[in-house]
Amino acid sequence: MGTRKRLAAALAQQAMVRIDLCPRHSERVDGFVVGIGKKWGLVAATMDGGYFDGYQAFRLKDVDRVRRDKSFEGRFARTRPEWPPSPPPFGLDSTVGVVRSLAAWSPLIGIEKANERSAIWIGSLHKAGRKWVWLHEVAPDGSWAAEPLGYRTLRITNVQVGTHYLTALAEVAGDKPSSSPSESRNDKQ
Structure with a gap:
């Protein structure tokens, strides 16, 4: 059974799954499949113990393996x-x-990029175009960056919203400052 069929079966049966992503150093996605599009899938993510932890979108082309969860979670x-x-x-x-639809649902989004190990960029969506996404970033200490940063859409592999971490960070960070994107402050990769 192919990847898309396994995801569709998990969606239809409301089964909890563990999704392994490529490259190998990518984080595993655990949860319930709640949507499958042309290029992306969406999971109601779970954390240890089976507690819900927001939503996580992942590129379908990055799925290496889909397994049913056999634990109590x-x-x-x-x-x-x-x-x-x-x-x-x-x-x-x-x-x-x-990016646009998840950002409309939550004050902060987290994006992961291809070939970046255990790194997530968190912020409020400032602007999204076909080739670039601009985030007004929030640092781990809850402070806002001076201006938005741009990321190439082709490099985005994972988008998260509504996690316990993002919810807490949004509470501490407060309202974002207003500014416009600077072409000199973008992801050159």
Whole structure:
């Protein structure tokens, strides 16, 4: 059974899955599949113990393996008030659609880029175009960057919203400052 079929089966059966992504150093995605688009999939993510932890979008082309979770966590998740996960409609057919729709749902988003180990860039969406996404970033100490930074859409591999970490960081950071994107402050990779 192919990747898309495994994801579709997990969606239809509301089964908790563990999704291994390429490259090998990518983080595993655990949770319940809640959407499959042309290029992206969406999971109601879970953390240790089966607690819900926001939503995570991933590129379908990066999926290496989809496995059913055999632990108690899926059963526990079904006892939570968030069950069943019912996200608002998200655009999963393009990177820009994913970023825009997830950013509209949450004050902060986290993006991961290809070939970056265990790194996530967190901020509020400032602007999204076909080739670039601009985030007004928040540092781990809750301070806002002076101006937005640009990231190439082709390098974005994962987008997260509503996690416990992002929710706490948004609370500490407060309202974002206003500014416009600077072409000199972008991701040159």
